[in-house]
Amino acid sequence: MTVDPPAEPSALPRRRVTAPRRASADQPVGPAVDPGIPDASAVYLGTLIRAQLRLATTLAIGFVMALAAASVAIATIPALQSESVFGVPWSWALQAYGMYPLVVVFALVYVRASRRNEQRYRSLESRR
Amino acid sequence: MNPVLSVGAIAFVVLATVVIGFFGLRISRTTDDFLVASRTVRPWWNASAISGEYLSAATFLGLAGLILLSGSSAFWFPIGYSAGYLALLLFVAAPLRRSGARTIPDFFDARLDSAGVRRLTSVLVVLIAWLYIVPQFHGAALAINVVLGLPPWVGAVGVAVLVAVIVAAGGMRSITFVQAFHYWLKLTALAVPVMFLLIVTSDSGISIDPALVFPVEAGPANQNVYGTVSLLLALLLGTMGLPHVLVRFYTSPTGGSARSTTVIVIVMISVFYMVSTTMGLIARRFAGDLASPATADSVVLLLPSRLIPGVGGQLLTALIIAGAFAAFIATASGLVVSIAGVVSQEVLGGGVRAFRISALASVVVPLLLTFVTVPNGLTSSVGLVFLVAASSLSPVLLLGVWWRGLTARGAIAGMLTGSGSVALALIVTAFGSVSDPVLEAALAQPAAWIVPLATLTTVLVSLGTRRHRSGHVDRFFLRLHAPER
Numbered sequence: 001m002t003v004d005p006p007a008e009p010s011a012l013p014r015r016r017v018t019a020p021r022r023a024s025a026d027q028p029v030g031p032a033v034d035p036g037i038p039d040a041s042a043v044y045l046g047t048l049i050r051a052q053l054r055l056a057t058t059l060a061i062g063f064v065m066a067l068a069a070a071s072v073a074i075a076t077i078p079a080l081q082s083e084s085v086f087g088v089p090w091s092w093a094l095q096a097y098g099m100y101p102l103v104v105v106f107a108l109v110y111v112r113a114s115r116r117n118e119q120r121y122r123s124l125e126s127r128r
Numbered sequence: 129m130n131p132v133l134s135v136g137a138i139a140f141v142v143l144a145t146v147v148i149g150f151f152g153l154r155i156s157r158t159t160d161d162f163l164v165a166s167r168t169v170r171p172w173w174n175a176s177a178i179s180g181e182y183l184s185a186a187t188f189l190g191l192a193g194l195i196l197l198s199g200s201s202a203f204w205f206p207i208g209y210s211a212g213y214l215a216l217l218l219f220v221a222a223p224l225r226r227s228g229a230r231t232i233p234d235f236f237d238a239r240l241d242s243a244g245v246r247r248l249t250s251v252l253v254v255l256i257a258w259l260y261i262v263p264q265f266h267g268a269a270l271a272i273n274v275v276l277g278l279p280p281w282v283g284a285v286g287v288a289v290l291v292a293v294i295v296a297a298g299g300m301r302s303i304t305f306v307q308a309f310h311y312w313l314k315l316t317a318l319a320v321p322v323m324f325l326l327i328v329t330s331d332s333g334i335s336i337d338p339a340l341v342f343p344v345e346a347g348p349a350n351q352n353v354y355g356t357v358s359l360l361l362a363l364l365l366g367t368m369g370l371p372h373v374l375v376r377f378y379t380s381p382t383g384g385s386a387r388s389t390t391v392i393v394i395v396m397i398s399v400f401y402m403v404s405t406t407m408g409l410i411a412r413r414f415a416g417d418l419a420s421p422a423t424a425d426s427v428v429l430l431l432p433s434r435l436i437p438g439v440g441g442q443l444l445t446a447l448i449i450a451g452a453f454a455a456f457i458a459t460a461s462g463l464v465v466s467i468a469g470v471v472s473q474e475v476l477g478g479g480v481r482a483f484r485i486s487a488l489a490s491v492v493v494p495l496l497l498t499f500v501t502v503p504n505g506l507t508s509s510v511g512l513v514f515l516v517a518a519s520s521l522s523p524v525l526l527l528g529v530w531w532r533g534l535t536a537r538g539a540i541a542g543m544l545t546g547s548g549s550v551a552l553a554l555i556v557t558a559f560g561s562v563s564d565p566v567l568e569a570a571l572a573q574p575a576a577w578i579v580p581l582a583t584l585t586t587v588l589v590s591l592g593t594r595r596h597r598s599g600h601v602d603r604f605f606l607r608l609h610a611p612e613r
Binding site for chain 1: 391
């Protein structure tokens with residue numbers, strides 16, 4: 001990182017983000033940072049992309065773990081095999097209907113959090 | 129079965145489809161109108177249309193049949209279809225909308241600047257769509273056969289002609305309206321009969337031992353872990369690779385609205401799956417005699433008359449027929465729009481006339497495939513489509529959206545590895561004899577090894593050809609990931 005963006009220096013915790021990319025661009029291969037984007041924008045964008053990817057990956061892993069935990073519980077708790085609700089064993093009923101709320105909850109959390117990431121990016125961009 | 133009511137129901141769906149399609153025709157004029165509805169479709173409309181298109185013969189007729197046939201392992205199909213939209217929301221919904229591309233080949237072209245990648249994705253998109261249209265035609269053939277006693281080809285050809293005419297006449301704009309209407313029709317056509325069946329069966333006083341119709345051996349406690357995990361992986365990743373699903377996201381006005389649309393879609397399809405699942409549970413209780421591969425898919429059509437004798441049952445059957453035809457028409461026409469868009473741009477050079485010719489041509493091949501293939505369970509044939517999409521397009525799509533290092537050669541290698549491995553697994557399963565049980569399971573549900581293999585190939589070849597990285601990747605990523613102002 002050679003150029004400091006002309007903004008308040010205290011509010012810019014983003015230098016570490018570009019360092020490794022610049023190091024790899026030392027070789028005479030193609031340009032690592034597109035000349036069409038100003039430096040500061042590239043930094044902000046990198047931060048946004050990383051934040052969004054981290055969010056999506058975390059939620060995906062969380063969803064898979066929740067699904068696995070629910071399935072193991074449904075398959076192993078003895079009372080769910082023997083007791084019935086409206087003539088259907090609890091284990092069947094839970095697996096038939098119980099997973100959809102999980103999907104919806106994770107979707108809502110993502111939409112909210114991703115919008116927050118984008119708002120943070122917008123406010124950084126507008127301060128330049 | 130009352131033929132007059134059934135024919136009336138089919139005529140109603142066809143007439144409503146044509147009328148709404150014509151209404152749409154009057155407002156579509158330009159190429160953009162035809163292909164992506166001028167990007168002005170509101171989230172609720174768009175979500176209804178996406179759901180209408182996504183709920184195919186597999187979930188309308190096939191899901192209850194599969195629950196009847198194989199028990200609680202069938203529940204994973206709708207769970208996977210619904211969670212597939214979660215994966216799509218998390219990783220690709222907003223970036224793909226912001227990319228501004230109209231089709232998947234457009235996206236890869238903009239990302240990688242490569243004619244080779246463009247051609248290969250076009251081939252895969254068309255192939256996936258064909259494979260997906262075939263079960264819709266099989267479903268139509270089955271429904272016409274069961275309800276009217278006519279030879280199966282009548283249903284397949286009838287739906288094919290209808291879809292070709294609707295798509296060629298109106299393009300995506302009218303398809304959006306038609307499919308939004310079809311979602312609500314499908315939901316009503318299944319929910320109303322389910323409600324009546326539940327009322328009738330709870331009044332009947334018949335007590336059935338739950339352990340008999342819902343045995344532990346077919347229940348959640350006794351499932352094949354590898355098979356389930358592999359199937360879920362295919363369904364989760366497959367959704368984002370389906371051509372007719374992606375083309376819909378280009379019609380949202382912004383990336384943010386593409387996300388809201390996806391959440392509404394998840395709710396809408398989940399509600400439908402719960403209703404469809406209920407039908408399957410009723411079928412297990414009262415139609416155990418239909419639990420054979422040849423008859424299971426027709427159980428939804430037969431159940432109402434069996435439990436509610438007289439006009440009531442016939443009316444409910446007619447309603448289900450209407451919903452089933454909405455399912456065949458909506459899914460097939462969405463798929464035809466997506467391949468017609470690709471074919472008209474790739475082969476015929478674009479334009480409204482080229483789109484019309486491509487739409488007609490896009491129906492003929494799947495129809496021929498329908499005649500030469502044997503119906504093999506609607507749900508599992510659709511599961512195969514998700515497997516192909518998840519193995520060939522999805523890994524490369526994910527890397528293209530999130531990894532700057534993807535190169536054209538990496539993408540081609542990954543797509544060829546994925547689709548080639550699926551083809552190999554299918555051929556060995558169909559013609560070879562495998563004695564090793566581990567190998568047999570790996571070939572029957574191959575997503576768990578093919579998806580990582582295709583991803584690894586893409587990454588390694590991309591790293592090996594990093595000199596050929598796209599020069600404008602940073603500007604492209606800005607467009608994909610930065611929110612609209």
